[in-house]
Amino acid sequence: MTTNRELQKxxxxxxxxxTGKTGRRVVERLTALGVPVRSGSRGGGVPFDWEDESGWEPALRGVDAAYVAYYPDLAAPGAPEAMAAFGRIAAGSGVRRVVLLSGRGEPQAVVAEEALREAATGVELTVLRSAFFAQNFSEGALLDGVLGGELVFPAGSAAEPFVDADDLADVAVAALTGGGPAGVVHELTGPRLLTFDEVAAELTAATGRPVRYVPVSGPAYAAVLEDCGLPAAEAGFLADLFTMLLDGHNATTTHGVERALGREAKDFTAYARDAAEDGAWHR
Known part of the structure; x- marks a missing residue:
């Protein structure tokens, strides 16, 4: 394990x-530390689109470090090729370190991780293999389900160690700035396993409105996503991914957050309480 040189001003x-769930948090934290940040997005001031490689080199020019969150997921078709291309451009641009968001328990995501590692010659790579985000219930695709009182999802009775996106952002910033271990793989989870039925009970208590879990099959969930406007291929991929991730093989916790930050990971109950106080479900 190594600790990287601290970023200079x-x-x-x-x-x-x-502007994404974790990227926004990383930007906010780096800005608060006085670190110059380029916030890349499709429509922002720093154009960055995973489907348009022509913009990657300009975005990376003069950059010392990068936080990489690939859309829709590192396990998606084409992700290894994108990571290899990004790694070559990053290394050629003089980037010294990369922090990569990955998925926990995703074999195909590991293939993409390795593609980046092999291509980014001389670049220090830190990988954050993350559990399912707690914030998916307050900022993501499951927000409407909470507001409507029904969490429709292909999780069955499997338990998941939901991780707080703020914890992940703290780990990312520590690795980027030299405040924590770098050049390693972090497995990041929350401190407790919960089934979706238990999540529904937690959200009912936090929001003051009834929320129940409705288990569905992968194909049925793909149809739900299509009804929400996702293309059929992407809906099918995501449904298959969630079904695989929540088949029980990820039903363990880790001490990754504690090892990286020297403090305990945030519990789901605390997340739900804080999200409710911040008005996440006041619609």
Whole structure:
């Protein structure tokens, strides 16, 4: 395990998907630390689109470090090729370190991780293999289900160690700035396993409105996503991915957050309470 050199005041960090669930949090934390940040997005001031490689080199020019969040997921078709291309451009641009968001228990995501590692010659790579985000219930695709009182999802009775996105962002920033271990693989989870039935009970208590879990098959969930406007191929991929991730093989907790930050990971109950106080479900 190594600890990277601390960023200097003039060092610049690129955050891909800078308006996303984790990217936004990383941008906010780096900005608060006085670190120059380029927030990349399709329509932002720093154009960055995973489907348009022509914009990657300009976004990386003069950058010292990068936080990389690939859309839709590192397990998606084409992700290894994108990671290899990004790694070559990053290394050629003089980037010294990359922090990569990955998925926990995703064999195909590991293939993409390795593609980046092999292509980014001389670049220090830290990988954050993350559990399912707690914030998916307050900021993501499951928000409407909470508001409507029904969480429709292909999880069955499997338990998941939901991780708080703020914890993940703290680990990312520590690795980017030299405040924590770098050049390693972190497995990040929350401190407790919960089934979706238990999540529904937690959300009922936090929101003051009844929420129940409705288990469905993968194909049925793909149909739900299509009804929400996702293309059929993407809906099918995501439904298959969630079904695989929540088949029980990820039903363990880790101490990754504690090892990286020196404090305990945030519990789901605390997340739900704080999200409710911040008005996440006041619609």
């Amino acid at each position: 003039q060092d610049t960090v690129l955050v891909t998907s800078g």
